[in-house]
Amino acid sequence: MAATRQRLSYTTDLPTAVATADLVIEAVPESPDVKTAVYKEMAGLLPDRTVVATNTSTLLPSDFASATGRPDRFCALHFATALWAMNFTEIMAHPGTSQETLTAVTEFAVEIGMIPIPVRKEHGGYIVNSWLVPLLNAAQTLVTNGIATPGDVDRTFLVNGARFGPMGMLDMIGMKTAHDVLAFWGDRTGDAQMTANAVYLKEHFLDNGLSGVQTGKGYYEYPGPAYERPDFLAVPGLDAVPSIVSRTLPD
Known part of the structure; x- marks a missing residue:
């Protein structure tokens, strides 16, 4: 591990970062314009052999293939959040991705201890985000619209034995x-509630410099979020009934 760490390097200079890379994984913000700009800037800096993969959460590799300047050596390689605990990665091609590229990224996934999940056709959201985004959007709707507290939303999920x-x-x-x-x-589909949920996150968190685990506070405070405490799912005492009833009564 010590030797491995000594071989790691970090830089914010793009030409230096990609000059000798065999594989580049793009993980910039989930904005088509931002991603396209990065690919175009990077295209002339890469060695001919370099394979490029996108870690986009919901966008399609075909949206960016031409901007990379190497569509045959480009695909999606999407890692889960907390990949040290959820060790899988989704691999998705676009129509121009070569078999050699898919072989290279799949071997890479196996070599770093990931379970490679093949996505059989291009699909916005891959597999995991196709069900995860609707779940999170529905949960956020309950909070945005004042139907439930964040903690109570999570309690209804955690009783099934989930970790969070x-x-x-x-x-x-x-x-x-x-x-x-x-x-x-929300904008692409005309979903007003999804857009309202995005506005809620901006106004309640981003505008206040809060981003969740990264900043130590989001819906919970970190480390040691409330949902990890033994009493989070405890049955309340009868003395809690008045407080519960007060939150149940219509405004």
């Missing part, structure tokens, strides 16, 4: 990414 609920997931994903996804798809 939808609001905890939002904290882990990060409010910036969650906002960008909801804002983009």
Whole structure:
């Protein structure tokens, strides 16, 4: 591990970062314009052999293939949040992706201890986000519209034995990414509630410098979020009944 760490380097200079890379994984903000600009800037800096993969959460690789300047050596390689605990990655091609590229990224996934999940055709949201985004959007709607507290939303999920609920997931994903996804798809589909949920995240978190786990506070405070405490799912005492009833009564 010590030797491995010594081989790692970090830089904010793009030409330096990609000059000798065999594989580049793009993980910039979930904005088509931002991603396209990065690909175009990077295209002339890469060695001919370099394979490029996008870690986009909901966008399609075909949207960016031409901007990379190497469509045959480009595909999607989407990692889950908290990949040290959820060790899978989704692999998705676009029509111009070569078999050699898919072989290279799949071997890379296996070599770093990931379970490679093949996505059989291009699909916005891959597999995991196709069900995760609707789940998180529905959970956020309950909070945005004042129907339930974040903690109570998560309690209804955690009783099934999950490690964290939808609001905890939002904290882990990060409010910036969650906002960008909801804002983009709310606008694309004309979903007014999804757009309202994006506005809620912006006004309650991003505008206050809060992004979830990354900043130490989102719906919960970190480390040691409330949902990890033994009493989070405890049956309340009878003395809690008046407080519960007061929150149940219509305004």
